[in-house]
Amino acid sequence: MAGIYIHIPFCKQACHYCDFHFSTSLGKKNEMITAIQKELFLRKSELEQTTIETIYFGGGTPSMLSFEEIEAILESVYENYTITDNPEITLEANPDDLTEAKIKEFSKSKINRLSIGIQSFFDTHLQFMNRAHAGDEAIKCLEIATQYFDNITIDLMYGIPKMTMQEWKENLEIAFSFNVNHISSYVLTVEPKTALEKFIRQGTCPDVSGSESWAHFSMLVEETEKQGYIQYEISSFGKPGCFSKHNSSYWKGATYIGIGPGAHSFDKKSRSWNVSNNPLYIKSIAKDIVPITKEILSLDDQYNEYVMTGVRTIWGISLAYIQEEFGEVYVQHTLKVAASHLQEKNIQLEANIIRTTQKGQFLCDGIAADFFRV
Known part of the structure; x- marks a missing residue:
């Protein structure tokens, strides 16, 4: 089994913390959709012996595309690949894009899972992050979406400067009130060359606090467990039977291809990535050339x-x-x-399986780096 990730490189505006590839200009949207469809055709031989189990529209903001545009891309997937009978097909979306009419349309398509980028229900947090929606839009969006989709995951962010424990608890309680079956929750990270990194360096914005982030994380783990969620990955909390199949395939080392500018691919023995430049991507695909860089993985890399x-x-x-x-x-x-x-109680070893403890989960990047062979 394998998966297909499709990167839609457009956003209304740039979130201050984001370092993903996107453009706020829609001037080349039609050419981009055509190029994505053509890349799907050009790369079909890579998975011709494999059945596709998951399809994931990420970005960027895929919900900026119309229902017809998403459908056209999906048709190209089905034309060029062997798809399992009941694939998980996820669409990332922002609340400000999901009108009731659009939600209704998507619910009648092959899309069966919505990933909604809430981040917070508080306007102060959303403004700090430069999100395009307001808190009341997020609530309204969930009120409608839960009527049409059974499988919904939402994104929430913690560790935001000046976010109180009470505000974080209220964010979680609002999410729980909609009975969504999956929550992805990430700590605010200061990435290089982002607006957030610049603001902190200039002193116009407070830096993120490790102690506050840890307190938020501890509450997140405790409160989701009370609600019956299983923390199956550090940032992923799903009700039983509702884990993300697509993301789980990443963590289990399954094969996947990434379509679109900036998208990554992996086949166990190599990793590759497309050029992160919309005009160059479109021009290259028009010449039947996939603008991809490939790295063969050594045994240490694997x-x-x-x-x-x-x-x-x-x-x-x-x-x-x-x-x-x-x-x-x-x-x-x-x-x-x-x-x-083991001595520091960052991990535990049982039945020949090493797992991180709750303390270790917050330190997992450093722990992983310690295990690396270079």
């Missing part, structure tokens, strides 16, 4: 990929898998690195 994703999930790092795929040298390396983290 091991690093495995531990990097494993430490983030409930499936953890399997010593038996490492033995089978990489050999005894890698098992001994893993155990040697694990020793100090």
